Amino acid sequence: MQDSKLKAICPLEDLRAVSYLTRRITLKNQPSSALVFLFEGQPYSYVNHCMHMHRPLNCEQDAVFDETGKRLRCSMHGFIFDPKTGECQSPVCLGQRLQPLRLQAIDGTLYFAEKHLALID
Numbered sequence: 001m002q003d004s005k006l007k008a009i010c011p012l013e014d015l016r017a018v019s020y021l022t023r024r025i026t027l028k029n030q031p032s033s034a035l036v037f038l039f040e041g042q043p044y045s046y047v048n049h050c051m052h053m054h055r056p057l058n059c060e061q062d063a064v065f066d067e068t069g070k071r072l073r074c075s076m077h078g079f080i081f082d083p084k085t086g087e088c089q090s091p092v093c094l095g096q097r098l099q100p101l102r103l104q105a106i107d108g109t110l111y112f113a114e115k116h117l118a119l120i121d
């Protein structure tokens with residue numbers, strides 16, 4: 001029997017074809033959105049919520065990586081984050097972190113593995 005905290009996101013193969021994707025979620029019953037992406041071959045997910053002014057990272061343009069592809073960048077004011085840790089590297093929010101969401105890959109499918117997370121669509 002499959003673990004009830006697992007919520008299917010997509011086949012891992014689908015993530016390889018895009019820079020990132022978002023999923024509408026609730027987290028502890030609060031509506032939110034999740035960023036999901038592969039970085040150096042590993043899947044990562046964060047709540048799509050910049051701590052600077054509480055906007056989604058892709059709010060101004062359809063992108064969450066900078067031109068190097070090595071750092072996340074909020075499209076609102078350009079704050080930079082480490083894709084592996086979610087840690088902000090811009091002075092105003094230095095050291096603060098995007099909220100990570102646990103993932104699990106099983107048989108080529110990627111799942112959220114968060115007890116208090118539900119998919120909206």
Ligand code: FES
Pocket residue numbers: 050051052053054055057074075076077078079
């Ligand atoms: S809201 Fe993200 S950098 Fe300002």
